[in-house]
Amino acid sequence: MSDYNTKNYREQGGDNWVINGELKFGPGAEVEDFPLQALKVSSLASNANVATTVAKVNELLEALEGSGLMASE
Numbered sequence: 001m002s003d004y005n006t007k008n009y010r011e012q013g014g015d016n017w018v019i020n021g022e023l024k025f026g027p028g029a030e031v032e033d034f035p036l037q038a039l040k041v042s043s044l045a046s047n048a049n050v051a052t053t054v055a056k057v058n059e060l061l062e063a064l065e066g067s068g069l070m071a072s073e
Helices: 050-067
Strands: 008-010 017-019
Touching: none
Parallel strands: none
Antiparallel strands: 008 017
């Protein structure tokens, strides 16, 4: 009997893939219908003041949280 267990596998029935290991995409790979929103954050001027910089950082954090790329506290 083999002692090999895979971390990444397709569940029986084939509807779900379980990824407990690393998933790598090679050159030219494409992912269709990925359930994340596109991030849209405006740029920051190089002469921006502290309040503007803080506001832009908060905008970026909200965009990351809203897209699911970062968990909120």
